[in-house]
Amino acid sequence: MAKIGVFLCYCGTNIGGVVNIPEVAEAARNMPQVVFVQENKYTCSEPGQMEIRRAIEENNLDRVIIGCCSPRMHEKTYRKAVAAAGLNPYLLEIANLREHCSWVHGGDREAATAKAIELVRMAVAKAARHEKLFPKEVPVTKRALVIGGGVAGIQAALDIANSGYEVVIVEREPTIGGRMAQLDKTFPTLDCSACILTPKMVDVAQHPNIRLMTCAEVKHIKGFVGNFEIEILQRAKKVDETVCTGCGQCMAKCLVRTPSEFDLGMRNRSAIYIPFPQAIPLKAIIDIEHCGHFQYLRGKEECDDLEDCNICQQTCPPQAIRYDQEDEVITERFGAILVATGFKTFDHAVYGEFGGGRYPDVITSLQLERLMSASGPSGGEILRPSDKMHPKTVVFVSCVGSRDDSVNRSYCSKICCMYMAKQSIMLKEHDPDVQSYIFYIDIRAGGKDFDEFAQRAQDEYGVLYLRGRISKIIQEGKKLIVYGEDSLMGRPVRIFADLVVLATGVEPNAGAPELAQTLNISYDTHNFFVEAHPKLRPVETQSDGIFLAGCAVGPRDVPESVAHGSAAAAKVAALFSQDTLTTDPMVSEVDPMKCVGCLICAEVCPFKAIEPQVLRDGRVVASVNESLCKGCGLCVATCRSGAVNLKGFTLQQLLAEVNTLWQ
Amino acid sequence: MPGTYAYYPGCTQESSAKEYDKSARLVCQELGINLREIEGWTCCGASSAHTTSHLLSIVLPARDMHAAEEMGLPIAVVCAMCYSRLKFASHELADPKTLSLVKEVLEKDLQNTTQVLHLLEILDKETIPVRKPLRGMNVVCYYGCILARPEKITCFDDEENPQMMDRMMTCSGAESIDWGYKTECCGASLPLTKPDILHELSHMIIQGAKKAGADCIVVACPMCHSNLDMQQSKVKEKYGDQDDMPILYFTQLIGLAMGLSPAEMMLDRHFVDPMPLLREKGIV
Numbered sequence: 046m047a048k049i050g051v052f053l054c055y056c057g058t059n060i061g062g063v064v065n066i067p068e069v070a071e072a073a074r075n076m077p078q079v080v081f082v083q084e085n086k087y088t089c090s091e092p093g094q095m096e097i098r099r100a101i102e103e104n105n106l107d108r109v110i111i112g113c114c115s116p117r118m119h120e121k122t123y124r125k126a127v128a129a130a131g132l133n134p135y136l137l138e139i140a141n142l143r144e145h146c147s148w149v150h151g152g153d154r155e156a157a158t159a160k161a162i163e164l165v166r167m168a169v170a171k172a173a174r175h176e177k178l179f180p181k182e183v184p185v186t187k188r189a190l191v192i193g194g195g196v197a198g199i200q201a202a203l204d205i206a207n208s209g210y211e212v213v214i215v216e217r218e219p220t221i222g223g224r225m226a227q228l229d230k231t232f233p234t235l236d237c238s239a240c241i242l243t244p245k246m247v248d249v250a251q252h253p254n255i256r257l258m259t260c261a262e263v264k265h266i267k268g269f270v271g272n273f274e275i276e277i278l279q280r281a282k283k284v285d286e287t288v289c290t291g292c293g294q295c296m297a298k299c300l301v302r303t304p305s306e307f308d309l310g311m312r313n314r315s316a317i318y319i320p321f322p323q324a325i326p327l328k329a330i331i332d333i334e335h336c337g338h339f340q341y342l343r344g345k346e347e348c349d350d351l352e353d354c355n356i357c358q359q360t361c362p363p364q365a366i367r368y369d370q371e372d373e374v375i376t377e378r379f380g381a382i383l384v385a386t387g388f389k390t391f392d393h394a395v396y397g398e399f400g401g402g403r404y405p406d407v408i409t410s411l412q413l414e415r416l417m418s419a420s421g422p423s424g425g426e427i428l429r430p431s432d433k434m435h436p437k438t439v440v441f442v443s444c445v446g447s448r449d450d451s452v453n454r455s456y457c458s459k460i461c462c463m464y465m466a467k468q469s470i471m472l473k474e475h476d477p478d479v480q481s482y483i484f485y486i487d488i489r490a491g492g493k494d495f496d497e498f499a500q501r502a503q504d505e506y507g508v509l510y511l512r513g514r515i516s517k518i519i520q521e522g523k524k525l526i527v528y529g530e531d532s533l534m535g536r537p538v539r540i541f542a543d544l545v546v547l548a549t550g551v552e553p554n555a556g557a558p559e560l561a562q563t564l565n566i567s568y569d570t571h572n573f574f575v576e577a578h579p580k581l582r583p584v585e586t587q588s589d590g591i592f593l594a595g596c597a598v599g600p601r602d603v604p605e606s607v608a609h610g611s612a613a614a615a616k617v618a619a620l621f622s623q624d625t626l627t628t629d630p631m632v633s634e635v636d637p638m639k640c641v642g643c644l645i646c647a648e649v650c651p652f653k654a655i656e657p658q659v660l661r662d663g664r665v666v667a668s669v670n671e672s673l674c675k676g677c678g679l680c681v682a683t684c685r686s687g688a689v690n691l692k693g694f695t696l697q698q699l700l701a702e703v704n705t706l707w708q
Numbered sequence: 709m710p711g712t713y714a715y716y717p718g719c720t721q722e723s724s725a726k727e728y729d730k731s732a733r734l735v736c737q738e739l740g741i742n743l744r745e746i747e748g749w750t751c752c753g754a755s756s757a758h759t760t761s762h763l764l765s766i767v768l769p770a771r772d773m774h775a776a777e778e779m780g781l782p783i784a785v786v787c788a789m790c791y792s793r794l795k796f797a798s799h800e801l802a803d804p805k806t807l808s809l810v811k812e813v814l815e816k817d818l819q820n821t822t823q824v825l826h827l828l829e830i831l832d833k834e835t836i837p838v839r840k841p842l843r844g845m846n847v848v849c850y851y852g853c854i855l856a857r858p859e860k861i862t863c864f865d866d867e868e869n870p871q872m873m874d875r876m877m878t879c880s881g882a883e884s885i886d887w888g889y890k891t892e893c894c895g896a897s898l899p900l901t902k903p904d905i906l907h908e909l910s911h912m913i914i915q916g917a918k919k920a921g922a923d924c925i926v927v928a929c930p931m932c933h934s935n936l937d938m939q940q941s942k943v944k945e946k947y948g949d950q951d952d953m954p955i956l957y958f959t960q961l962i963g964l965a966m967g968l969s970p971a972e973m974m975l976d977r978h979f980v981d982p983m984p985l986l987r988e989k990g991i992v
Binding site: 397398401403517518519520521522526 | 866867868869886887888889892916919920
């Protein structure tokens with residue numbers, strides 16, 4: 046006979062406001078093997094936990110049921126409390142009376158109470174069949190993988206490396222630096238973005254603990270926290286990185302010109318190129334799609350008049366060009382993964398009323414950054430794309446691809462209000478004759494010195510803020526006529542502008558959902574990665590050992606991204622400070638007496654945790670690698686002979702839960 | 709492939725826009741498109757029904773759509789307003805509750821299976837035999853505010869920058885100029901209540917066309933036409949504009965390009981006479 050204690054939590058009014066807890070307690074007292082029942086306002090609080098410990102000790106309880114919030118929330122807390130009282134922590138069972146009951150049945154108190162009683166009764170039936178479980182210890186590979194080399198990834202990599210651990214940065218682009226490298230200035234201090242970022246980029250390149258892989262992507266992941274085995278695709282750069290000196294002579298000689306990604310199409314680059322002068326690594330790569338040599342190789346079968354080009358190979362002083370270099374897949378072991386894949390800006394082509402990309406002088410805010418940058422397409426002189434004239438009247442349109450359900454972007458991109466203030470100030474600094482207008486919904490300037498900054502744009506730089514939306518932009522001759530509304534004055538406005546800047550919102554980089562699926566982490570409807578807990582575990586994921594940083598989680602500015610990167614790095618360092626990790630004992634086990642060796646379970650296992658094992662009598666049975674098993678239970682559901690069981694969720698326990706419902 | 713359609717002329721085509729109706733019928737006849745007028749068709753309720761009763765605004769077009777259903781043909785519409793109302797009704801009738809209510813009101817077994825097409829959509833798929841190309845004609849295509857909107861109901865090519873009429877004009881040999889006022893409102897609902905706003909909007913569109921370098925404005929809506937054409941003298945007077953801007957239906961210009969006569973296209977029915985322009989360009 047087990048001695049079961051039941052603890053029921055009001056969770057303030059979260060549960061107690063809907064479920065009649067005293068009634069549930071009364072019912073629990075009459076359940077089989079229950080010897081102790083207690084109600085508590087907040088079971089998770091320190092006194093609440095002490096009550097559990099005392100009750101276990103005083104009543105010799107050997108099973109504990111807690112009717113409270115989701116086990117995702119506080120299971121760990123309660124396991125510790127139970128263990129502190131000397132009980133095996135896996136003899137605990139949680140009945141979810143909040144997410145599964147009070148929060149979803151708020152309108153029907155009676156039904157919610159009846160359901161709560163049944164949930165507790167099921168938990169009692171299951172807990173009576175709980176067995177003691179003991180975690181195992183596995184070693185930790187003290188080596189971190191950082192995916193994405195923007196400012197968040199750079200900061201995280203530096204912090205981990207400075208803690209004394211090895212780091213590999215995998216960056217998809219040819220250079221690290223991310224979006225911040227494209228910016229001219231940063232708000233609200235107007236620091237030169239490149240001046241503060243490039244020293245960090247150089248630190249990355251020179252750090253003995255950091256290895257940088259550019260033009261590389263994560264393809265496959267195996268293993269678990271502390272012991273990941275990761276396949277990285279290294280795309281061929283067609284240039285030997287160890288030989289290239291970054292002199293740039295190949296770029297000068299290359300005959301091809303194609304729009305530069307770094308300058309957002311506002312300038313052309315060669316087919317062999319270094320994205321920008323401060324790129325790290327400062328090594329050339331060949332763009333195979335546009336390179337004359339590779340176009341010749343692809344087309345020579347069908348077209349006779351194509352001419353081969355190998356001018357870069359002939360030019361290169363150190364002979365670094367390798368046309369025969371191939372893509373490579375490299376497999377490495379890591380103990381932790383930090384995902385900092387960053388953001389891109391919203392594509393405004395869906396807004397037909399803003400021209401849908403047809404008007405050359407309707408540009409994005411990031412394009413304006415490039416125009417303002419001293420290393421940009423016009424050397425820092427602000428010239429509008431169509432006719433290279435200095436724009437005098439500039440209209441900013443806020444919330445393009447933010448706070449707009451019609452384009453499936455309900456969220457605020459957070460940084461736009463501030464960068465519009467910054468850009469309008471900078472426009473005036475560049476040319477005192479510029480008049481800027483900003484159409485806004487709200488001015489969201491929450492942050493240290495932010496509101497003062499936005500105010501300064503109005504007071505000192507004469508920027509005119511108009512509260513309202515733009516209805517239409519029409520190109521008429523050399524002017525863009527902007528039709529909008531000043532909702533504070535209650536009248537339509539029309540502005541004859543030379544340049545229109547769309548404050549395009551923040552969205553996750555391309556490929557974010559695919560990466561999330563590869564890594565087995567969650568992402569939301571907007572493809573942002575989801576934190577383990579939005580408030581209390583902001584840099585962790587639900588998958589142990591995988592951490593998050595930067596704009597891949599949600600819109601944030603530079604200082605927040607840096608802080609986020611450091612926070613994630615601290616989590617990695619804490620993980621690496623341990624020599625071994627304890628694994629969850631709630632994993633599958635195979636009963637070799639029942640197993641017929643069909644191994645269908647091995648096929649369905651997403652973690653490749655099941656392998657065949659030959660017994661002494663020659664029989665082949667399935668065997669579970671407990672370090673790899675995540676306890677998902679797919680094998681249990683698949684097994685035709687009922688030979689697989691999930692510890693802590695055995696078939697007998699689940700059956701007992703169901704049976705008790707019909708009693 | 710030229711096909712057969714249940715033709716829904718709409719009230720305006722029997723009165724102020726007779727030339728639109730006639731030119732549309734003649735162009736279709738030339739192309740071998742069979743327009744069978746829906747017998748006993750009634751008003752779609754445009755401009756008044758949907759401001760008074762939501763149900764009425766669905767029932768009125770539904771009655772005509774049921775008639776087309778009995779004919780087993782898709783509906784061809786020329787008027788942008790009728791098109792909008794029929795499309796809207798069809799969209800609303802996709803809801804089974806609304807459908808059963810409308811069935812009850814009409815006392816007819818309506819299925820809501822009829823496809824509603826604007827003549828632009830039909831002609832867009834045809835090859836137009838151009839016998840007298842409109843060479844030297846600089847036109848701007850004006851779709852008006854409701855023909856292409858809202859996109860999810862009309863299923864037009866692009867609600868902000870539609871292209872169908874532009875393609876047709878280019879095929880007919882005219883130079884179709886890209887401009888910004890394609891889908892702006894001309895104020896057609898305001899001639900009696902707030903003529904000042906109407907004049908301002910129409911002035912903006914006519915001036916926009918002039919600045920774009922257009923000789924005339926091509927329209928696909930009888931409301932836009934009556935507004936830009938009939939009210940133009942008042943607009944000119946009010947804003948001191950000099951030149952005339954002829955307003956023509958796209959069917960009229962296609963008809964001319966196909967070799968139909970100005971009389972057949974009823975070009976004499978416009979307040980702003982297009983003949984001097986057409987003569988100057990050597991089209992008539």
